[in-house]
Amino acid sequence: MLEKMKEIISEQLSVDADTITENSNFKDDLAADSLDLFELVMALEDEYSVEIPAEDLQNLLTVGEVMNYLKEKGVE
């Protein structure tokens, strides 16, 4: 999943995929602002056919947290 996530994040946030790790913090390490995160959420929703409501997004600060969140939602 990490490889796919890196690909999506790198495209949406225009960052080099090699710099992305599970510990990357979207705001601090990947320089994403709230609107970038909305775009990312939409890309993830399209890719994994899940819905990520705004209140859940507030608790998803790192790449790893998003991966755990998606796994809890049944994404493999």
Next chain:
Amino acid sequence: MKTVIIGTGSFAPPRVVTNDDLAEIVDTSDEWIRTRTGIVQRRISEGPGTTWMAAEAAKRALEDAGVKPEEIDIIIAATTTADYCFPSTACEVQGILGAGNAVGYDVSAACSGFIFAMHTMDALIKTGTYSTGLVIGVDNLSKNVDWSDRSTCVLFGDGAGAAVVKASESGDRGLICGKVGSDGSKASVLTCQARSMENFLTGRKPEPGYIAMEGQEVFKFAVKKVPECVDSLLRNAGTDIGAVKYLVLHQANYRICESIAKRLKISMDKIPMNIDRYGNTSGATIPILLDELNQQGNLCRGDKLVLAGFGAGLTWGAMLVEW
């Protein structure tokens, strides 16, 4: 029968409010506002409101069209910020213009208002009931903004735009087709409550309402729904986005427009922008932008334009026009 736009006009209050001005009243900055919204300044009314702006825009549109007020037989104003609960903005404008032969009323569809008003006008023109119409998009959101809420107060401005239309039985020019939609199940994501329900039985005085927005929901809605609506409109018309010169898109946020462009696979060159100078003027953004394109000479006979809006309701709509 075709509905042809024969003149445009727009107006905004003279007072310019910059991002730096706002940084003095709420915790924000020019850099923050520019990078997240594309807004540099907006116009804010210092007194006169919706009717004043609507009438000024209407006068300019009539002059551009070479139409006299008494020739108008219908006025439809799109607004959610009328000066009065009644009379309607359209009736007030009728009075100011001296358009004694017209009927006037308002429609309410927030930021999609101008598209809804034009869609209604087009349907009425096609019945043959009316032949010369005035469509106005106007909003005075500065009075509905909570000026202590930094997440919303930086976004909006005041303004008005208008278009004069005429019924035409000849040629290809005019509104080719339109499509509007709404989803009331998402009504709560973007609201501005009217005066609260209080009376002598409740024993309390009514309170005014303010704009409240769930940013992520609105963003997702706009970025998904607008491309879907535009694609379906163009498919129905048997054409595609390649044939369209400009997508005249509601100016809510530069980044939303960019995302919509990305999804439609078009360059931002096709989406004229003026949000930097006006902010989001709700129902007025599309007619103001259309008027600017028209006055700058950027619209030539035969050009195909798509006008598209989205906003509270939730509502959305698009319209294919041959200039």
